[in-house]
Amino acid sequence: MILSDLLGSPVLTADGERVGQVVDARLALDGPPDGFMVRTRVYGLVVSPHAHRSFAGYERTGVDAPALIARFLSWRARGSVLVLWTDLASFTDDVVRLRPGARLYSPRLEHSGP
Amino acid sequence: MKGIFAVALGVLTAIGGFVDIGDLVTSSLVGSRFGLTLGWVLIVGAVGICLFAQMSGRVAAVSGRATFEIIRERLGARMALANLSASFLINLLTLAAEVGGIALSLQLASSIEPALWFPVAAIALWIVIWRVKFSILENVTGLLGLALLVFAVTVFFLHPDWSALGSQFLLQPSPHSNEAPATYWYYAIGLFGSSMTPYEVFFYSSGAIEEKWTPKDLKQSRLNVLVGFPLGAILSLSIVACSAIVLLPKGIGVASLFETALPVAQAFGKIGLIIAILGFVAVTFGAALEVTLSSGYALSQFFGWPWGKFRRPAAASRFHVVMILSLLAAIGILFTGVDPVQLTEFSVVFSAIALPLTYLPILIVANDPGYMGDQVNGKVTNFFGLVFLGIVLLASIAAIPLMIISGAGA
């Protein structure tokens, strides 16, 4: 599987309600050592109801300058959420479906991580 | 003492480097039809290019990354590819115009058909890019470009009516009432595009990496930009003024560089003409080098290839192949028989259209602490950056409609 298979795919809840499109995959570098690296897994997907692609990730990094552009792009990516891999039920026909009771988390990067 | 030389060199190179065939043609053309009433555009353009060249140089010096690498990282591959395609095509157009400019200048000197000079110019360009060190390339052409100071001197020697010139510059009404407003604004955009050339920003940031700038070099860079570019704009303004003084009253149109040089010939005779031609050849050759390198930089940086004149050609093979192909494409364009002066006029307008593509990413990256650490843009820089972004967006959107309405400035 390649990353661009996931990016842009629509995400639906268990009831078929649309959450948005996959704009990013959050990776966790918390596995055992693998060569120079550690085993890296897909931790979750960043899903946005509006933007087709995150433009410079303004809504996640907290960079707020230049003010006008930051405001516009954050607005465009408003409502972005993070869904965990454990809450994904299936990925077929280019559609990601969530499990019943899947939780939506904040996509802000400073909330994830050690 | 050596320090002062280095500083002076940087500034002088920037002055000579500011002017290219677009400035030469557009400035003299605008002067011959509108007098000095479009002079304000040069001032606005100079402020804009200072702001963004300095920003792009700062980004390169602090982050160690050049413009197109960052454009792809921040805007994503799709938008960067669109940006690259547009920029690369306009670059080719500009390159053809610059090579055409070299040929036009050499025609002035030798009375030999420009078409015969095209291949000579291309081969000379390629040899310089292939074998000459980056800093020598920059400094020699920049310094020789200072020959264009003869235009500034000419303005005084022609004993113009200063109050008339002043009122044209400040008050705006066109001396010829048969020039439509649409035509005025069309040429305003062209003049704007010729001062704020997109390739300049790619070139400046890549050049910073070529010369291995660190944040310590930023002071020198600021000096080069803030002193050199405005002085370069004054050179262009002198060309406008010369045309306003000599060509406008007689209704002489600019069809080749001969008309551009006419005021100097009038004031100083043959010796003046020779100096002007030297200046023309130097700035067009220098600009052609910069545009060729910019094509190589843009494509290589987008795809992540090794690039740079600081690498042996064998260590940056695709970079050099792209430049060879660009030169061949430029010659190809010229051999279709297109008039180099008209080609130049189109290339500056299309440059104006492409400006937002270049400037928006720079503004975004200059604010990113991931690349800039604590050297992100201050509020004042951001304010002016956003203002200019607005201006370039306006110019970009208005260009094609104005081209249609004014019949491309006919």
Add this chain to the structure above:
Amino acid sequence: MRNDRELPAPPPVAGRVLDADLELLDRQILDPDGVPISAVDDLELSTPADLARLDPQHPPVVQALLTGPILMTRIFGGRLPESRFIRIPWSIVTRVGTVVSVGAAADSLDASWTERWMRDHVISRIPGGRHDPE
């Protein structure tokens, strides 16, 4: 309209977290000498055993950085056969920052094939290609 300040923070991770598109994709890849190799054009992940019933215990694992023709299928659509993938194994990546550093020399990687070809068949044939400029 959800305000992201109202959303809960996700469970913490005992290691670094990286957003693939934001921080990995389209980044420059450099070898240990700082020589550019290419950009990260896509990412190869392990394919889950059953895509219709995803196993929460076995998320996809990053296997390699991808470069080359995959960029065009990523932008324009279409499918590149896996045999034509140009891979840089994830295990040789040493650092992910504003650039991605790998631990193997550029010339030793598949990814530099086009560059080496141009060097050997075009640039070397032109006099002066192997020398530093003066």
